[in-house]
Amino acid sequence: MSDGHEFYFLEDRVEAQAVDLRLLRRLLAYLRPHKALIALALLGLALGTACQLAGPYLIKVIIDRHITAGLFPGMPRWVAIYLLSLAGAMGFLYVQMLTVSVIGQRVILAIRREMFSRLERLPVSFFDRTPTGRLMTRLTSDVEALQELISSGLVSTVGDVTVLLGIAAILLFMNPALALVTFAVLPVLVLFVEVLKKFIREANREMRRKLARMNAFLQEHVSGVTVVKTFVQEGKSDARFETLNREYASESIRLTNYYSLYFPGVELFSSVAVALLLWRGGGQVISGAVTFGTLVAFLEYAQKFFNPIKDMSDKYNILQSALASCERIFHILDMEPAPEYGPARPAEREESGDAGPPEAVQVSVPGTPPAPRADSTEGDEPRPAIEFRDVWFSYDGPRGDARHGGEPVLRGVSFTILEGEMGAIVGATGAGKTTILSLLCRFYEISRGRILLFGRDIREYPGDELRRSLSLVLQDPFLFPGSIRENVAAGGPRVERALSAAGVAGIAGSWEEGLDTQVGERGGRLSVGQRQIVAFARALARDPRVLLLDEATSSVDPVTEHDIRKALLNILSGRTSLVVAHRLSTILSADRIIVLHKGKVRETGTHAELMEAGGIYRRLYLLQFDG
Template structure:
């Protein structure tokens, strides 16, 4: 986690096999769901591929089927076909050489009038005959195809045409029903496949989010000193959602795109090799365009990620610091700064728009050019009768299905690249070691006395920049120790070490005579309660904020603790009492009310050792007496360490330590320290004179 945020955003591989293998480990346990989704996907793909083929069959075999030749048989022959005027007419694809021409018939339309024609003509000549009447009464005619072909024909009425086309009508009904059923089945299969994939994807992301949050909770406090909250929130939300897109839109969909491409190619070659080669000829051009897009899209994508990170940072800082901006009237200057960052993001986004805006229309252009080539080449052959119209129609449809996966794959590439970037950042957190704990001793809250001793403690946050230097003191069980000193003297560091948020460099900290490094951190912290100056309230109710999801604390105990520290009065005055919803960080409560809630929380957990870190600072006058009374009750018969600037609140402490630049300069009770006329005396005098003024 040593690289900077922006470096992290720009050093992302487009594809990393190790990362992908690790991502697949989360999906491994759901292989049965993925297998079901793949089967459904194959079914959907087959249905999609068969739709144009159904239409081709309907056009060539049935709509235009009347153009195919028919061979006549005796009615008693038992041959299956259409019975007309005592003979059986059987439709065939081609006429065998041994069949005489007088047994061959076909239906032709001349000026929209149907004729049953005896003989054979080339397909391109059909519909072009001129009619010569032989007998109006018997409806016998001659059809002249050019100058050399004259065939006998019989004009058909509407009912007679229906006889010849009865099987066509039945077949069209069957194809229509099959087509509708295929559409319904495709819809159901597609819905099930989408639902299964999203169910699995959301379940995997749920598990990953749980793992990240659980791991973050195990991180040492130093980790949060170096990693902004916004970045960690992004990892748990935005980055995991990007992975969801990969699990639901890439893994299986890529297989579908591949199946469609292969299926389209196979079907096209099986129908007409020449037309298939025309479409295949477009592939090299598509490959070149895709390679160009991939390289430029990757650069554009990274520029957007960097610019987005910067704009989020600027927005977060400026919104959080809006009070300062307005106080110093820096709106115009900050707007200019934001304008600059916003412009960078705008340019990066427009760069990506240009790349995508060129790629997609270019693929569409290639697709349209391929269709134009098909229509030109295939249309000529339809007109000269060497190609069936249904085949050409199917090819035009398959062109769209051929180019759609190519477009889709480019989109999947973007998703895959985003997933690689997000997974790298997520695993960067998961691979960061959690807070170490070498302790093995469990401290029983009911039996702990609360004796605390610091023995020659040295501590530094960074290398040898010592914050505490050879600090030694004792706090007997049930007594109160106060620590005073200037900002940066090391007061809060003592509290951090006592909770093992950081580990000491030299010396020992003992609790009931046991080195706290031998005590399990969870057990240690269960025995230590803290009330901070900046009280943190969570979203939820007042009751939930005091209990903090501890089931062992009943509602009655919460109310009893609140009443004991004087918080019950204002809580009961809320519209919903203990069920009142707490706004963001308790924004609707005064500083004093938040402090009283913190006291109630500490008392409800009933710790053996209580730490008050500037807990009495910034208290409004109206609730100061309530706070003082609550403090007196809260510290009674409990080992207490108080960090305070207001010396008036610690005059009754059993012992007071004056810290200066990491060392203990003075120690004693209030009267003893005043008598020494040292640092404590000077601090007290300054505050006393300030209050009197």
């Protein structure tokens, strides 16, 4: 709740407040596995820079020894050396660029995978309150920004610094006095860059804020286009959009102006430096204090010296926004996974302690056939399969919203379904039916009470054992893109049996490619009814000990309705199941009907018993099915 709040807050921040050392240190940890590659990259960088910086010096040698001396013989050799150093520079550049990119990509790969696996294990309530788009941004744009930082920002900054220091060293070595002349413009240049950088950063931030506002407006008007149309407000929307558009444009023009000043400005400084160099250096050449080659080399170095400075403001922007992204990424990585992924809670009560060991043995045998209805070998009494004992539960509202958070959805729910039984939950909309299935899957943690599966508290099941014993079919069956067969196989290994039991084989004939038909995005190429049948098969494919089914309310055509009914009765018979039932045929075949009303179990029994009792069930029945 409180961390949800922070999460929303972070969304609005475009840049990190300052360069956070903790953040950098944590980021560096990701670089550690790639030590060898980093060493290679640094080596490439060092050698490449050395070769590159050797160029002007070689030119100096050529000029002094040959050109001004008027000696042609031997000059081709120096030119060859020059060419060689160039080839070396480019070769090392290649090595460095490639390794740096590979390092960046690998780090990103690791972070992305880590984020995904964390995401998969976050509690369902997190997804309830976080919009999909926001999560997508975390895993896409933010990770991209980080990649930018690692592959172009970090390393090229190191490269730039190396070049700057290298040139400074060479210049000082060649001629300290001339070197100081070259650096003379530096203080002014740095001041110029710093001042403009501040403006650029501010304009950049402002522009991005304006852009976000404009895009939000666009998004909203695309989603709410019906309202705009019904109130004939196209003209007014145009005008309002124009305002936002202009604000954005004026910010971006401001930024353009700064940049228009920035690049020519830096260039002007470098020209001034060259002029100064010529002035002072030229005088010394005349007086013979400096060779002509040295002067030319100085000119060349000065040019190379100002290039990295030119890019400095861009680099800083990249760093800033990448660090902000980094912060958001680590925020997700720092979130606690849902409790069910943690170690199983140690047994607290003696009864579960007793039931523990034999259970574990039974479950660990893969493909154990479902316990047949009323297993006679165990004794006369079938054991309880699902037990709710005084369960209380309330959803945490989004952002800890008291309005929804305070209201318990389940208030002291208790019921038992025996092994091999089919239980049906009925009740009006909002009674808490679907919640019961979610709780049994441990999507949410209950506030009070206990939920037992085969006599064992669901919190004591280790790892994925709990969910392995259950199969859930959701109301709106979600299919993954892929073929029908792939979707069923996602449930478990018993694909063929499941396909025939659910009757998929029967309907598959109507598709051209049969079971290899692609279901499309979210199963969109199948009808609702067909999706349900495929979902049944998926649930059966794992041969679950308990089947949980949230029956769909949506109406389908009579033929599909018939298919679904047939498939349902087929898969439910002889299996422990708990069904949120909407169809009369399903309710009638239940062994035990649980009538849920406003978060409480009001009645339990068979259809006949409940009808005779004349309570809520009877009225519900008359309401929904009579007539």
